[in-house]
């Protein structure tokens with residue numbers, strides 16, 4: 108039986124007259140990586156603060172590991188790690204000293220938790236660097252190290268790849284995937300880096316103007332992406348007519364290529380190649396293109412019209 112680790116029920120948050128979150132109900136199961144996508148000001152940080160009990164909802168509930176967050180059970184936080192916005196570290200203390208402070212707060216003993224987390228985040232080289240001298244990316248990694256040091260069951264991360272270079276993003280992605288897939292850690296993550304999310308998450312939710320406008324699994328997301336087959340030949344108009352005669356949905360695009368959107372053609376480009384060769388119109392290029400998460404996201408929030416096929 109699946110275990111729901113993070114749940115919100117009709118969560119609503121108002122500031123004065125302004126409804127910042129409206130009826131957000133979502134559940135994240137054990138071992139899932141739930142990606143939360145939204146434009147600036149959509150309400151991502153607000154929901155993360157509500158999940159962590161930093162602010163109170165106007166109405167609705169938040170449950171972590173089946174327990175209500177506002178029930179005041181301090182034991183709950185022993186199983187949760189978090190990173191919210193720019194991580195704070197004591198600037199004049201080294202990376203190791205900052206982690207020692209977290210260990211004391213979390214009542215962890217010995218140096219092993221620190222050594223392990225430094226290794227996990229590839230920060231060992233910087234262990235004696237003062238926090239104020241770290242690059243933005245390494246400061247972010249220190250924030251992640253603090254979130255992970257006590258091996259939490261639930262990780263709540265606001266924009267965790269902020270400031271990281273591509274190698275750092277790759278490392279963090281591998282680390283989070285390993286934690287979720289091999290150690291059953293449940294991860295709730297918000298990010299603007301949409302491509303990054305599509306490579307990492309098992310489910311996504313799209314929030315827009317305080318409402319959860321879509322929620323789906325990674326495989327459903329994959330199905331929802333638009334795909335098209337691009338075809339180039341020497342005699343483009345003749346090829347278009349031939350494909351249209353055969354019943355394919357095809358049009359000549361502004362980029363001078365034929366755009367075929369029939370599912371059959373996308374699944375079997377080799378049959379399109381064969382058809383064109385037999386008609387004396389051999390293709391010089393055949394390429395199946397999948398929509399990016401970014402384009403899908405913009406389409407979902409209605410900022411990119413006309414692309415729906």
Ligand SMILES: Nc1ncnc2c1ncn2[C@@H]1O[C@H](COP(=O)(O)OP(=O)(O)OP(=O)(O)O)[C@@H](O)[C@H]1O
Pocket residue numbers: 122127145146147148149150151152153154
């Ligand atoms: N304390 C507050 N008082 C009034 N309005 C607030 C408060 N905190 C947040 N808001 C408003 O709530 C909305 C959602 O903010 P939130 O920080 O959750 O967005 P976000 O999706 O995290 O955006 P970003 O990606 O820019 O961080 C914004 O319009 C913001 O101005």
